[in-house]
Amino acid sequence: MNDMPGGLAPARLARYRAFEVLAHRVVEGFMTGLHRSPFKGFAIEFDEHRPYSPGDDPKHVDWRLVGKLDRLYVKQYEEDTSLRACLALDCTGSMGYASGSVAKIEYGRYVCGVFAYLLNRQQDAVGFMSFDSGEQTFLPPAATRKHLMAILDRLKQCQAPVGTQGRAALGDVFEQLSHRLTRRALIVIVSDLFDDAEAIIRGLTHFSQRKHEVILFQILDRQEATFSFAGVTQFQSRETGEASLADPVRLRRSYIEQFEAHNSHLREACHRLHIDFVQMFTDEPFQRQMAQYLSARLRR
Amino acid sequence: MLWALLGMLVPVLIHLFNRARHQVVPFGGMMFVESSLRLRARSLRLHALLLLLVRMAIVALLALAAARPVSRSGGQLGPRPVSWVLVLDTSFSMLQENASGTTPFSQAQAAALIMIAQMASADDMSIVLAGTTPRVLFDEPTYDREALRRALKAAKPSYDSGELPAAISQAYLVLQASKHSRRRVVILTDQQAVNWPQDDARWQQLRRQRATLPVQPAHYILFSKALSAAPNLYVHSLQRRGPISHPALPERFEAIVTNPSSSVVRGTATFSVTGQPAELQNLEFWPGDNTLSFPVTFAAPGPKVCSVKIEGDRFTADNTAHLALKVEETVPVVVVNRNRNLPEAAFVHEALRAADDDERIFTISNIDFAEFEQNLTTILQHAHVLVFTDVPSLRQYTVFALEQFVQQGNGLLVACGPESSPAGLARLYKGGEGLIAIHPTEEYTIPQQATPALVESPIWRRAQMPPEALRTVEVRRCRGGEEAETSQRLAEIADRPLISYQRYGHGSTVTILTPLSAEWSNLPLTAAFVPLLHTLILDLGSSEQPPLNVDQGRSFTYLAQLQTAPKSASVRVQTPDTHYDTKLVQDVDGWHLTHRDTTDPGAYWVRPTDPSLPERAFAARLATGESDFTVLPSKRWGHVSSQLDAAVMAAPQALRDAVAEEEEVQDWWQLFLICALLLLCTELILGERHSS
Numbered sequence: 003m004n005d006m007p008g009g010l011a012p013a014r015l016a017r018y019r020a021f022e023v024l025a026h027r028v029v030e031g032f033m034t035g036l037h038r039s040p041f042k043g044f045a046i047e048f049d050e051h052r053p054y055s056p057g058d059d060p061k062h063v064d065w066r067l068v069g070k071l072d073r074l075y076v077k078q079y080e081e082d083t084s085l086r087a088c089l090a091l092d093c094t095g096s097m098g099y100a101s102g103s104v105a106k107i108e109y110g111r112y113v114c115g116v117f118a119y120l121l122n123r124q125q126d127a128v129g130f131m132s133f134d135s136g137e138q139t140f141l142p143p144a145a146t147r148k149h150l151m152a153i154l155d156r157l158k159q160c161q162a163p164v165g166t167q168g169r170a171a172l173g174d175v176f177e178q179l180s181h182r183l184t185r186r187a188l189i190v191i192v193s194d195l196f197d198d199a200e201a202i203i204r205g206l207t208h209f210s211q212r213k214h215e216v217i218l219f220q221i222l223d224r225q226e227a228t229f230s231f232a233g234v235t236q237f238q239s240r241e242t243g244e245a246s247l248a249d250p251v252r253l254r255r256s257y258i259e260q261f262e263a264h265n266s267h268l269r270e271a272c273h274r275l276h277i278d279f280v281q282m283f284t285d286e287p288f289q290r291q292m293a294q295y296l297s298a299r300l301r302r
Numbered sequence: 303m304l305w306a307l308l309g310m311l312v313p314v315l316i317h318l319f320n321r322a323r324h325q326v327v328p329f330g331g332m333m334f335v336e337s338s339l340r341l342r343a344r345s346l347r348l349h350a351l352l353l354l355l356v357r358m359a360i361v362a363l364l365a366l367a368a369a370r371p372v373s374r375s376g377g378q379l380g381p382r383p384v385s386w387v388l389v390l391d392t393s394f395s396m397l398q399e400n401a402s403g404t405t406p407f408s409q410a411q412a413a414a415l416i417m418i419a420q421m422a423s424a425d426d427m428s429i430v431l432a433g434t435t436p437r438v439l440f441d442e443p444t445y446d447r448e449a450l451r452r453a454l455k456a457a458k459p460s461y462d463s464g465e466l467p468a469a470i471s472q473a474y475l476v477l478q479a480s481k482h483s484r485r486r487v488v489i490l491t492d493q494q495a496v497n498w499p500q501d502d503a504r505w506q507q508l509r510r511q512r513a514t515l516p517v518q519p520a521h522y523i524l525f526s527k528a529l530s531a532a533p534n535l536y537v538h539s540l541q542r543r544g545p546i547s548h549p550a551l552p553e554r555f556e557a558i559v560t561n562p563s564s565s566v567v568r569g570t571a572t573f574s575v576t577g578q579p580a581e582l583q584n585l586e587f588w589p590g591d592n593t594l595s596f597p598v599t600f601a602a603p604g605p606k607v608c609s610v611k612i613e614g615d616r617f618t619a620d621n622t623a624h625l626a627l628k629v630e631e632t633v634p635v636v637v638v639n640r641n642r643n644l645p646e647a648a649f650v651h652e653a654l655r656a657a658d659d660d661e662r663i664f665t666i667s668n669i670d671f672a673e674f675e676q677n678l679t680t681i682l683q684h685a686h687v688l689v690f691t692d693v694p695s696l697r698q699y700t701v702f703a704l705e706q707f708v709q710q711g712n713g714l715l716v717a718c719g720p721e722s723s724p725a726g727l728a729r730l731y732k733g734g735e736g737l738i739a740i741h742p743t744e745e746y747t748i749p750q751q752a753t754p755a756l757v758e759s760p761i762w763r764r765a766q767m768p769p770e771a772l773r774t775v776e777v778r779r780c781r782g783g784e785e786a787e788t789s790q791r792l793a794e795i796a797d798r799p800l801i802s803y804q805r806y807g808h809g810s811t812v813t814i815l816t817p818l819s820a821e822w823s824n825l826p827l828t829a830a831f832v833p834l835l836h837t838l839i840l841d842l843g844s845s846e847q848p849p850l851n852v853d854q855g856r857s858f859t860y861l862a863q864l865q866t867a868p869k870s871a872s873v874r875v876q877t878p879d880t881h882y883d884t885k886l887v888q889d890v891d892g893w894h895l896t897h898r899d900t901t902d903p904g905a906y907w908v909r910p911t912d913p914s915l916p917e918r919a920f921a922a923r924l925a926t927g928e929s930d931f932t933v934l935p936s937k938r939w940g941h942v943s944s945q946l947d948a949a950v951m952a953a954p955q956a957l958r959d960a961v962a963e964e965e966e967v968q969d970w971w972q973l974f975l976i977c978a979l980l981l982l983c984t985e986l987i988l989g990e991r992h993s994s
Contacts, residue, residue, distance in 0.1 A: 099331075233325065238329065239332040240330060244336075252342075260334045
């Protein structure tokens with residue numbers, strides 16, 4: 003992985019500054035930014051007039067119209083607002099698998115790092131959540147540089163060790179996240195999505211219902227997709243520690259069928275829920291995959 | 303071979319070993335692994351079990367096939383075609399006649415013809431003749447019965463030993479080209495022990511070669527009973543006793559007839575010259591060698607073939623011997639001296655004339671050395687014996703020409719003279735490898751009245767020269783020096799050589815170490831000198847050039863040295879049983895012809911069409927190695943048959959019965975092998991499905 007950034011330093015992440023993360027959906031926000039707000043407020047760009055009602059700030063009254071029409075009208079402005087985003091990184095044991103030199107968790111950290119940098123650079127508030135089977139850490143969205151540094155620090159600490167604590171219930175995690183984000187937001191989920199597909203889709207549905215925009219990054223190792231082991235092998239779960247002896251040559255077709263079915267199911271569901279589903283393999287150049295996705299998103 | 307069934311355990315062990323030897327991988331996608339295992343666990347176990355059983359069955363079937371099980375239930379799979387190879391012994395002993403006048407060879411031919419007639423329509427056959435060099439008549443087994451019959455009838459014994467192991471080896475090579483699944487090697491032979499070598503290494507080598515064949519052939523040996531009790535007389539040799547044949551010289555021939563039996567056999571011996579019976583003798587042949595003597599006086603010069611034929615046994619093929627020779631019209635002798643007027647030359651000339659006065663065997667010329675060197679080529683072409691007396695130093699070219707002269711079968715007598723220089727004689731001696739056997743460097747004086755000792759030599763015996771002949775010779779001075787290993791002393795004086803003899807190529811040379819001068823010795827003045835010189839010159843002129851008698855199987859060469867081309871180079875070559883016409887070929891030596899096929903012993907005549915070319919007779923001597931017929935002992939028979947895994951039988955009917963019995967035997971190994979192959983295919987399919 004030659005083009006993997008050597009660390010999560012902003013200087014290294016700066017190579018992605020050509021891309022701007024633009025929310026395709028209207029999100030609500032306080033700050034003035036690139037993103038169109040659904041709320042008509044009192045900002046720079048005029049939208050329409052409306053009759054004054056008690057409680058309106060008298061400073062918004064259009065005194066010219068009062069002079070002409072002798073009625074009170076207040077000006078309404080279309081407001082640009084900043085984006086609110088949250089990055090969610092799966093730190094369960096399966097993310098620690100690496101058949102080559104790069105583990106999936108490492109790849110995921112870079113995805114999150116790149117997004118955090120880009121969003122922060124365009125003055126958007128970015129939050130971060132990491133989760134595994136036991137605990138979750140959450141940093142609420144903020145747009146300061148100090149906050150960016152905090153997120154990057156937290157990313158560096160994310161590990162996916164082999165353990166026996168069990169799998170994380172991704173559906174539940176997503177549901178909890180959607181409840182945490184009270185306003186509409188851009189949610190970037192980075193995971194291998196190795197969990198019950200129905201539960202994952204159920205969790206994603208919560209995001210859609212709450213009008214969040216979701217980008218779902220599925221990080222995979224090539225060996226997980228091809229299952230090209232040889233000889234009798236004892237496979238040990240990185241999450242539960244359970245072991246199964248199998249001849250991978252004879253198991254391959256069945257494995258691949260199920261793997262493909264799982265991913266297809268997720269992909270269809272994402273399509274239905276208007277969620278970007280991005281599959282990344284750790285043996286492919288990170289920079290190229292990331293650049294492809296961001297440039298494609300920019301064109302839309 | 304059934305112990306190989308233990309091999310069934312090998313797949314089980316491999317299975318267990320593979321299970322025990324596994325790697326541990328902490329894996330991310332365990333949810334898919336576990337669900338796949340849940341889905342396929344049962345079918346995988348069933349497949350694994352099935353595969354294991356199939357593999358064990360393959361090993362078991364291969365073990366059974368290797369054990370070559372047979373049953374006598376009859377040909378359930380139907381008769382299968384057979385490739386036959388007949389190994390027909392064509393050794394000399396196959397010509398031995400039995401009481402009914404037939405030979406083992408004719409019996410073997412008849413048995414082979416019956417086999418050809420009784421072959422199944424899908425069978426094919428080849429024939430190998432087991433002579434000294436095996437001859438394969440059909441490189442691949444053929445279906446053409448008529449061709450097989452023709453080849454069999456045209457086959458002839460080789461008049462020599464039969465190399466049966468080599469012939470069987472050739473049979474295996476032929477069988478490699480066979481397409482049939484059954485193969486048979488039938489050896490038709492007699493019980494002559496010579497044909498079955500005792501060298502076990504050869505039989506083991508044959509076994510190794512047989513093991514490389516894809517299908518093992520069945521071996522049958524059909525032998526004809528030998529006349530072990532009957533005496534077998536044979537002519538061991540026929541030789542001329544005199545050194546040279548000439549109409550003026552009475553000749554005597556000696557034949558050695560061997561009776562290998564332990565009893566006296568009565569018989570007759572007929573001596574003939576060029577087909578004309580000269581003498582018939584009724585004799586008793588005692589056990590061992592019997593020497594017969596035939597005195598002959600040739601009426602005219604020319605090529606002759608003398609033959610001796612005995613009658614007294616049934617094995618007649620070795621009862622005749624031939625000897626080709628040339629009855630000389632004259633022997634050209636050239637006496638060369640430093641000066642023809644010197645007494646040494648005169649002594650030699652006069653002595654030869656005196657010796658030859660009545661017989662006129664020699665044509666004597668007396669020339670100076672200068673004249674000799676001047677006409678060297680012409681003189682050497684016409685002379686048969688050269689006599690050098692007191693010759694000065696010879697040039698290198700002259701020495702070379704003399705070497706060629708003697709090498710080709712002529713004679714040279716060198717009598718040292720007072721003027722003969724040691725350096726010149728050294729060129730003739732050549733460190734012991736030259737023409738003369740003594741290097742006369744030293745000149746010494748011998749006490750007066752010294753008497754030379756006559757050394758026993760075949761030359762003196764042949765000349766019937768009395769030992770006392772040289773007693774009166776007084777040698778005062780003599781030459782001596784280095785003596786070659788090939789030197790053969792004919793006479794010596796005070797333990798030093800006086801007269802030495804040696805063979806050189808086809809010719810011979812004699813060196814007399816005292817000059818033929820009264821100053822050195824009284825040798826030329828004694829009465830012994832004339833018979834001495836006569837004997838030596840006759841012996842030097844006795845060489846044949848080229849050799850007229852060759853061993854059976856060797857080639858002979860007709861050579862005519864002509865100054866000009868003959869009118870016709872056509873010649874007719876008459877062999878013992880046929881003749882053919884051909885042409886002479888010219889090369890540097892002259893006009894020549896080489897005949898190579900002397901398989902048949904007997905007389906061979908080369909008769910040119912041009913009368914200026916001489917007619918010549920040659921003879922091929924029978925190799926009588928097989929005449930001493932020894933029956934292979936029964937113990938050796940058992941050993942040989944076990945080496946070949948062969949069934950030995952004496953009657954053609956027994957062979958037919960054995961073959962019929964073999965047809966009934968059902969071989970099961972092929973069926974087991976086919977089943978194993980089918981299971982192997984099943985295993986491959988199952989394995990592939992199992993993997994997928």
